Amino acid sequence: MISISFELNGETVEREVEPRKLLVHFIRDDLGLTGTHVGCDTGNCGACTILLDGEAVKSCMLLAAQADGTGVETVESLAADGELSPLQQAFTDAHALQCGYCTPGMLMSATYLLRNNPEPTEGEIRKAIQGNICRCTGYVNIVEAIQEAAR
Amino acid sequence: MTETTMEPLVVEREETKPGFAGTNIPRKEDKRLLQGQGVFFDDVRRHEAGFVEFVRSPYAHAKILSVDVSKALELDGVYGTLTGDEVAIQTDPFFQISPDPGAKIRDYALAVGKTRFMGEAVVAVAARTRDLARDAAELVEVEYEPLPALVDTERALDPDAPVLHDEMGGNTVYSGVFDWGDYEAALAEADHVVRIERLHFDRFSSTPLETSGAVVEYNRGTGQWTLYTNNQFPGFAIIMMAPAMRVGMDRLRFVTQDIGGGFGNKICTHPQLVALCLLARKLNRPVHWHEWRTDQHAANSHGNERVFLEVEVPVKADGTLLGFKARALDDAGAFARYEPLGCIIWSQVTPGLYRWRHIRIDFTQVCTNKSPVGPNRGYSRLQHLWFTERVIDIVAQELGIDPVEIRKRNYIKAEEMPYETPNGCVYDSGDYARSLDQALELIGYDRIEERRRDAEARGKLLGVGIGSTLDSGTNNFGQSTLLNPELQFGGNNEVATVKLDLFGEVVVTLGTTPQGQGHETTAAMVVADILGVTPDDVNVRPGHDSYWNTHAGFSGTYASQFAVTGLGAVKGATEKLAWEIKRVAAGVFGADPDDVELAEGQARLRENPEAAIPFMGIGAIVNANNAILPMETRDATLNVRHVYVPPFQLPDKERKFGNLTLTYAMQIHVCVIEVDKETGAYELVDWAVVDDCGKRIHPQIVEGQVHGAWAQGLGAATTETFAYDEDGNLLTANFYDYHVPHALDMPPLKTGHIESPSPFTPLGTKGMGEGGGGAIHAVCAAIQDALRPVGKPVVTDSHNPYHRVWQLMTRPEESRKLVGVESRTTNGR
Structure with missing residues (x-):
């Protein structure tokens, strides 16, 4: 077992973890934050996207041990006191989610984009979410929602 | 309207007041899903x-x-x-x-x-x-x-093919001949007979993200x-x-x-x-x-792979399509887990959108050493609709008829609705020609020749493709008896329960198992409109529990039916509840229930709105203070269950004839493709879809379904395939090798709609989620159109990655070998 300590959504987490445990399984199974989803086993789908020290990363491609000393943000951090963030609000306004399974990862990729590029073009938006697969929406309304949130 | 053999039941609908139905309210599901608070x-x-x-x-x-x-x-x-x-x-x-x-x-x-x-x-x-x-x-x-492994569908019937299930004595699961109209007479009447040796519909699935x-x-x-x-x-x-x-x-x-998404695969x-x-x-x-x-x-479930062999299409000189004949070979994979239902479900849309009257399909389903198939968005109809659209475009190309022209000449006309197909299905409503016009306008069809020249100058071959398709919804499960007469299935049903609780809360439970279709939202809208409250006042329990007593034999979310069966049940239950509320209020007021109206969360006297009881009061009286009620209203429970049962009869097993689905939504896709002349690589550069699903309860949700069906069809047409090697190893077992569309893969999309309400459903709605694979049909047509200048190859596969397009353009004679036209000169012409 390895001891790790990191900031998760602003709170300090200190745990012992198995060296081989994936960060996504640590977040979901050990910490009980089930908003971060698993959609594949090869790093393609992006449902598990989180922010690690401000960078959008796929948490199935990291070991929990690698989070040691970092700051992690998950989808649960977006709505302050239950108030949807402007991005989340834009998603519901534009009907940018159907089943909602890709949504947390999509929101985290879009959060990363908008923090670093507050006025993205449509092409930049599509590039920013190209690592996130959605099987329901054809991305039409997701792109629209991110554009709307940027306005 | 045309004569129909079986009398369809037209639903009498009262004039409805403007309400929430037809508007885009925020989805009830979204708040939890956006915060990672869904429970998968x-x-x-x-x-x-x-x-x-x-x-x-x-x-x-x-x-x-x-x-x-x-x-x-x-x-x-x-x-x-x-x-x-x-x-x-x-x-x-x-x-x-x-x-x-x-x-x-x-x-x-x-x-x-x-x-x-x-x-x-x-x-x-x-x-x-x-x-x-x-x-x-x-x-x-x-x-x-x-x-030894059996991988190739067409080898399954060979006498020396490996046999999967020894008990079966071969690999045939089911075989049957479907013969409607008088095919021989149609053949005799034809001026041209177009023959296509082989068409292949590929294996893929919707691969839900969860x-x-x-x-x-x-x-x-x-x-x-x-x-x-x-x-x-x-x-x-x-x-x-x-x-x-x-x-x-x-x-x-x-x-x-x-x-997290289902699409039939679950x-x-x-x-x-x-x-x-x-x-x-x-x-x-x-x-x-x-x-x-x-x-x-x-x-897990793959979509059905299907081969159409020895296709024959009799056509009149003016382009009128008389019928078709084919041998269909469907590949179920290793087990028949929902099959052989796919061997009949295609016949819900036997003639596609066209007035073909004489049809003979010799249908066989076989087992192979591949993953078992199961329902997949557009299940069994999209294979057949792809076939009809391929036939249309191949006939058009070979006879030199314009693809728009041949469709308009043969589409079933709006004034022929309801229209009975050769096998007894009744298309409820629709206007295909008008929808096609709208789609062509959205794509800018009048400028296409100009765009073709522009593309040519850039070394590209530009093509336009139309995919016109149907989404038949609300199954008559009696169709299974056309395959197996011993089965005891017929009709369909779905349940909803609506209650008014002690403190006046309206609670709805559904029998369905939604996967993103927004059932909580649309159910709340229907309830709100009937009870005179707002959707926020209606608590639709998320999800499904078979112990809720809101579960019938066919409960679930599949086969494009919620807007008919699910909402039909919700409407029925809410109307029963509304009547109970009126009776209780009438009992208190000593009035007649018909004198009571429901509005603003109250039951009140129509003539004297001051005399009003809030729903909380009604809930409290029945649940906790019923001693104040007159004896004759004490049977009111304010907790009512309604089973919606569509008006089906059992089909005729001998003739394989009957109404197999209640509604027929339509989608027309038009896409524009540019193919690189040197490599066969292509880009989809423009797309338009027009949808008609009757009355739309929540237009935004309907559009979302159109978008999703579009993306899945586009993926299936271009990059998604379950490819096996000759030993039966799956080569595309992850999202690297099985490439589903990403955000950068999607072309710009324009959408339009018309509303042709269904005369047969409680709300005028039609089921619509599956979409009928229109995008696959359109891409195939566009590729064929683009490649006309390079030897007129024929697109014979539903899946056309770059390398296949390159083969088509460099060796057009290979696909051209598969088609032939026999033209007859008749006396006097």
Whole structure:
């Protein structure tokens, strides 16, 4: 077992973890934050996207041990006191989610984009979410929602 | 309107006041899903649960010589295993829908004696953690004796082909001839006969982002299982599982809240669920299984692969299509788990959108050593609709008729609706020609020749393709008897319960299992409009629980039907509740119930709105203070259940004739493609879709479904395929090799709609989620159009990645060999 300590959504987490445990399984199974989803086993789908020290990363491609000393943000951090963030609000306004399974990862990729590029073009938006697969929406309304949130 | 053989029941609808229906309100589901507060099956945790890993066959076809789990059991933290031998003792094979020879298939939860596809589950292992379960699975020793694999659909009927199921005496699951009208007369009448040797519809699936899985608990004291699972058709799963497990249906409780996409692929999970039930009972602990993506691709439902052979199309000189004849060969994969229903479901849309009257299809379904197929968005109709659209465009090209012209000449006309097809299905409403015009306008069709020249100058071949398609919805399950006359299925049903609680809260429970279609929202809109409240006042319980008593035999979310069956049940239940509320208020006021109206959350006298009781008061009176009511209203419970039953009759088994679905939504796609002349690489540069699904309750949700069907069709047409090598190894078992569209792959989209309300449904709605594969048809047509200048190759496959387009353009004679036209000169012409 390895001891790790990191900031998760602003709170300090200190745990012992198995060296081989994936960060996504640590977040979901050990910490009980089930908003971060698993959609594949090869790093393609992006449902598990989180922010690690401000960078959008796929948490199935990291070991929990690698989070040691970092700051992690998950989808649960977006709505302050239950108030949807402007991005989340834009998603519901534009009907940018159907089943909602890709949504947390999509929101985290879009959060990363908008923090670093507050006025993205449509092409930049599509590039920013190209690592996130959605099987329901054809991305039409997701792109629209991110554009709307940027306005 | 045309004469119909069976009298369809037209639903009388009252003039409705403007309400929430038809508007875009915020979805009720969104708030929890956006905050990561949805509850998907894998979010359910049970203390001391065993995580399950399936040991899967590395061979497409092999005898199982021995299974040894001892090393796995020695590993610390492993709770136990389940083998095929145990399954064969504790359960019976699953009921087969097919008549002989398919009826002889012996299908169990785990492989028994033999494995028949790569990825088939052979042993289940449960352990303390996900990782330990995987370690333990690797320690299970299975000795196989590989057998020759049957991969090629068209080889399945060869006398020397490997046989999957010895009991069947061959690989045929089902075969039957479907013969309507007078095909020989049509052939004699034709001026041209167009022949196509072979068309192939490829194997793919919708690959929902959430894979399958379940958390299963067994209650020893009651002998009852609870399955927290994302199965999307519990009604079907339960009738498959309970008899196999030798228990009553009510022993199996299915619970679900949020499901991460289904598209039909989550209907046939019953084998895995049985294995989990047996393990939970054996180990006396909850078990938790989350399918790997690789396993979802290798061993869950694929869409049906289908080959159309010896196609013959009689056509009049003016382009009027008289009929068609073909031999269809459908590939079910290793087991018939929902099949052979696909062998009849295509016939819901026998003539596509066209006035073909004389049709003969010789349909055979075979087994091969590939993953079993199951329903997949557009199930069995999209294969057939693709065939009809391919035929139209091939006939048009070979006879030199414009693709728009040939469609308009042969489309069923708006004034012919309701229209009875040659096999007795009744198309309820629609205006195909007008929709096509709208789609062409959206794409800027009048400028296409100009764009062609512009593309040419850039070294590109520009093509335009039309895909006109139907989405038949609300099945008459009686159609299964056209395959197997012994079956006792007919009609359809769905349930909703609506109640008014003590404190005035309106609570709705649905029998459906939504996977993103927004049922909570649309149900609330229908309820709100009837009760005179707002959707915010209506609490629609998320998800499904078969113990809610809101569950009928056909409950579930599949086959484009919620807007008809689900909302039909909601409307029926709410109207019953409204009547009870009026009776209670009338009892208090000493008035007649017809004098009471419901508005602003109150029951009040129409003539004297001051005399009003808020719903909270009504709820309180009935639930807690009924002594004040007159005796004759004390039967009111304010908790009503309604089963919506569509007006079907049993079809005629002899003629394979009858109304197989209630509604026919339509989509017309037009796309523009640019193909690189040097490489065959292409780009879809423009797209328009026009949709008609009758009355739209929530237009934004409808549009969302159109977008999704578009993206899935586009993927299937271009990059998504389940490719097997000759030994039966799946080559595309993950999202690297099986490329689904990403945001950068999608062209710009323009959408339009018309509304042709269905005369046969309670709300004028039609089911519409599946979309009929219109995008696949359009891409195939566009490629064929683009390649006309380079030898007029014919697109004969539904799946056309760059390399296939390159083959078509560099060796056009290969596909041209597959088509021929016989033109006859008749006397006097």
